[in-house]
Amino acid sequence: MNAIDLLLPALGLALFLEGLPWFISPTGVRKTMSVIATYEDTPLRMLGLVMMGAGLLLAWWTVG
Numbered sequence: 001m002n003a004i005d006l007l008l009p010a011l012g013l014a015l016f017l018e019g020l021p022w023f024i025s026p027t028g029v030r031k032t033m034s035v036i037a038t039y040e041d042t043p044l045r046m047l048g049l050v051m052m053g054a055g056l057l058l059a060w061w062t063v064g
Contacts, residue, residue: 006063
């Protein structure tokens with residue numbers, strides 16, 4: 001199994017999950033984004049760091 005065999009399904013799943021809220025409730029996504037836009041940068045960066053770490057741990061756990 002090479003890297004592309006893992007990368008393409010992962011990318012497809014990410015695109016599906018990113019598009020799902022927009023399909024289900026575009027208005028809700030817009031409202032949520034307007035609230036998030038009021039947050040300071042530091043909490044958003046910390047959330048991003050936690051999400052990246054969780055994603056790497058999940059990938060390592062499932063593939064590794």
